[in-house]
Amino acid sequence: MRNLFITLCGLCVLLGCDSKENDARQFEELRKTTFTTTAYNYTKFNLYNILYQDASVRFSIDDAADGGSVFFRGLNKVNLDNGQEIPSSGDACCVIWSKPTDQPLQIRVVWSVIYDLNAFDGKLDDQRDKRSFKGRGRGSTWCEAVVDVAPASANVQADRVVFHFLADGTVRANLESFASMQPLPAALVEQHATAFPEGQYCKREIDNPFYGIPRKPHRE
Numbered sequence: 001m002r003n004l005f006i007t008l009c010g011l012c013v014l015l016g017c018d019s020k021e022n023d024a025r026q027f028e029e030l031r032k033t034t035f036t037t038t039a040y041n042y043t044k045f046n047l048y049n050i051l052y053q054d055a056s057v058r059f060s061i062d063d064a065a066d067g068g069s070v071f072f073r074g075l076n077k078v079n080l081d082n083g084q085e086i087p088s089s090g091d092a093c094c095v096i097w098s099k100p101t102d103q104p105l106q107i108r109v110v111w112s113v114i115y116d117l118n119a120f121d122g123k124l125d126d127q128r129d130k131r132s133f134k135g136r137g138r139g140s141t142w143c144e145a146v147v148d149v150a151p152a153s154a155n156v157q158a159d160r161v162v163f164h165f166l167a168d169g170t171v172r173a174n175l176e177s178f179a180s181m182q183p184l185p186a187a188l189v190e191q192h193a194t195a196f197p198e199g200q201y202c203k204r205e206i207d208n209p210f211y212g213i214p215r216k217p218h219r220e
Contacts, residue, residue: 033098034095034096034097034159035096035097035161035175036091036092036093036094036159036160036161037052037065037066037067037068037089037091037092037093037161037162038088038092038160038161039067039088039162039164040087040162040165040183040184041070041087042086042165042166042183042192043113043165043166043167044195045113046069046072046114046117047069047071047112047114048112048113048114048120049069049111050067050068050070050089050092050110050111051064051109051110051209052067052107052108052109052147052161052173053065053107053108054105055106055146056106059209064110065095066092067092067111067163068089068090068091069089070088070089070165071087076089078183079183080184080185081185081186084189086183100151101152102151102152102154103151104149104150104151105148106146106147106148106149107146107147107149107173108146108147109144109145109163109171110143110144110206110209111142111143111165113140113141113142113202114140115140115141115201116138118139119138119139120137120138131210131213132211133211134207134208134211135207135208137208141202142207142208143169143201143202143203143204143205143206145169145202145203147172147173148173149174149175150172150173151174152174152176152177153180156175156176156177156180157177158175158177159176159177159178160175160176161173161174161175162175162181164183164184166184166189166192167193168193168194168195168196169196169203172184
């Protein structure tokens with residue numbers, strides 16, 4: 001009986017070790033596919049609630065990845081190669097990247113342009129709820145673009161999706177690592193520096209994608 005007890009104890013220990021090793025392997029695999037999102041803003045407007053999803057499927061707020069926001073106040077600033085300062089977002093976490101990182105991919109990007117921050121900040125509680133209006137909200141409008149994501153370079157272990165929102169409405173995206181990501185060259189930014197006519201804020205304006213969608217706990 002004593003030997004049987006010792007044997008069972010040994011099996012339990014071994015099973016526990018196997019379980020921990022399996023958990024560690026699963027964690028490592030999850031880590032390799034868990035990406036963050038960083039955005040550079042070359043426009044003169046604040047960008048709010050960036051969302052994106054594989055363009056091959058119908059866009060869904062519940063399934064879209066949260067890419068964060070880029071406000072001029074209180075965020076990181078980076079310098080272009082000509083010294084110009086632009087805002088960038090902090091890392092928005094987390095995206096499970098299930099596609100190959102060495103091949104291009106099209107994604108649908110949806111975001112809100114805040115063209116009047118005072119009006120946006122001055123909303124009443126019921127107006128602040130982005131689910132309460134279908135078209136433009138106070139001081140803001142929703143935009144959409146289908147974007148080609150450039151694959152990661154061969155020497156880059158990608159761990160994030162990097163967005164570049166340019167003044168003429170162009171949106172670029174690429175896969176990078178923390179060490180490799182950087183803003184676009186100033187010469188390229190200048191090629192996309194032509195602003196929209198007054199009252200236009202993106203190439204494709206859309207209705208509020210949150211309108212009529214029931215609120216879910218911890219979603220926003």
